Amino acid sequence: MFRTSLIFLILIFVQYSCGSTERNTGNGNPEKAIIPGAWQTEKYFPLLEGKAIALVANHSSLVGNIHLVDTLLSAGFDLQKVFGPEHGFRGEAADGEHVQSGIDPKTGMQIISLYGANRRPRPEDIKDLDLIIFDIQDVGTRFYTYISTMSYVMEEAARQGIPMLILDRPNPNGHFVDGPILEKQHSSFVGLHPIPIAHGMTVAEYAQMVNGQGWLGDGLQCSLHIVTVENYHRQMWYELPVAPSPNLPNMISIMLYPGLCLFEGTAISVGRGTDFPFQVYGHPDLPAEKFPFTFTPKSRRESVYPPLEGKLCHGMDLRGYDPQRLMSISKVDLQHILHAYKHFPHKEEFFLNSFERLAGTSQLRKQIIDGKTEEEIRQTWKEGIKDFIEMRKPYLLYPDIF
Structure with a gap:
């Protein structure tokens, strides 16, 4: 009863702290406000009961104006640790800076860096977990490393048989697909998979593609549960509430x-x-x-x-x-x-x-x-983009633009 009442209070706070449920598109037609997956606690809180949980998160992992860590702890869930991506859990580390693991002074939570000595969780980091939650704001490009972190976490979770919960967020560059397809010999942490520079997918859609295309290797499949974004389509203007990383300030x-x-x-x-x-x-x-x-x-x-x-x-x-x-x-x-x-x-x-x-x-x-001119260069991308657009179709959670 207490847990149910607390969840209700959190939902009320989020609704009123985030303002109107409608927005104007600039052409006089109001649209319902976007509701990220993390905000929809009624859809995933029941999945967390009695589970040992880890969170892959940074400063963008917000439920309204409250960090998801605080939301989960306030609701009494067994959040055991947080994995931090490039720039760290608080999003304050400089570009390229290796981030140390440690204890977050604000929450007392154990923070394990995935951009330091290790780029993926070690088996001992996740062996006692029942569920791993991923909630990070991405910007929809191949070389933005948050999707690489997600892919590595998926791989290690699959090896241990641990399911993942993806709390989806809009892709501010989700309105187009463009750029050359990554060639295998150039695969790295700033580009793991054969996709174009701008892939036009949310992180949850991308997670489904990583599974579906067998990119985890060794026949691995990560068990995924997804909370989609409400009222979202790819051509919507979505202004990010916080800067996703220190050098993308606006x-x-x-x-x-x-x-x-x-x-x-x-x-x-x-x-x-x-x-x-x-x-x-x-x-x-x-x-x-x-x-x-x-x-x-x-x-x-x-x-x-x-x-x-x-x-x-x-x-x-x-x-x-x-x-x-x-x-x-x-x-x-x-x-x-x-x-x-x-x-x-x-x-x-x-x-x-x-x-x-x-x-x-x-x-x-x-x-x-x-x-070569820009048009001549772009012509050489066309077939690869066409094939990628076809490949991504089964994994989309929101209407396509093609």
Whole structure:
């Protein structure tokens, strides 16, 4: 009786703390508000009774304005530990920083890092668990590592026969599918599976694909229970309530990320070490007359050792874009990397060895060097994208856009 009353109070708090149940789409037509899976406690709390639970989560794992850890502990469930992804459980670790395991000072909860000594749970970390919950906000790109973490957790859970509960969230880049398909030789933690840069799936849909395509290996299948997002479709504008990681601070950066992240495999800075990461790009040697905006990366909490630290960069400022207009473009935008390469004076120094890991293919570097146009490059992606769109159909939980 006490548990039921507590759940009811939590639901009431979430409903009133999150405001109206309708939103305006900008064309005068109101839509019902999106309700992420984690908020729908009435659908999954009954599954947690009497179970030893672990949670894969970070700062984005919210139920309204309350963290899911606090929600579960307040409801009296046996939450034993939390697994933290890149940037840590609190989402405060710098880019590329290895995160230590330890005790969270705010909750006293054991935190096991999956972005430090290990990228996947060890057998001893999960052997006494009955259920693992995954609830992290993703941004819908192959190289954003939260889906790699989810895949590794699924694999280890499957080996131990432990089911997983996926609390789904919207994909802010779920309105399109684009980019080259990852080639096997370029598989890494920033791209595990043969998918395009923008896959157009939520994390729960992606989890179903990982199972269905046999990507866990050894014939493994992870038992999944999914709580879907209510009132969600892929072409909805969804403004994330919190930044999903330290260097994607706003919706402009999230919309630009699928294309600008390719710069991370080049000599060009994308503004790490500034107030506007993934909203600018530049380099000291780009010509000022073509690249009039200037910025100087500096060490800061979000990026302790940013590329081109302390150097005045000439580049482009993209902060004037309307993020909802960026959404309407619906593609991995190559114009910026093509423009930068064209005017970079030291062509042999433009690409880093890591470029193929991000591009997922050996072809894109060659195409840019050969002076191919964006349209010519995109033509080489078409068959792969077409096949992927067909492959993903059985795993979709929300209406497709194709």
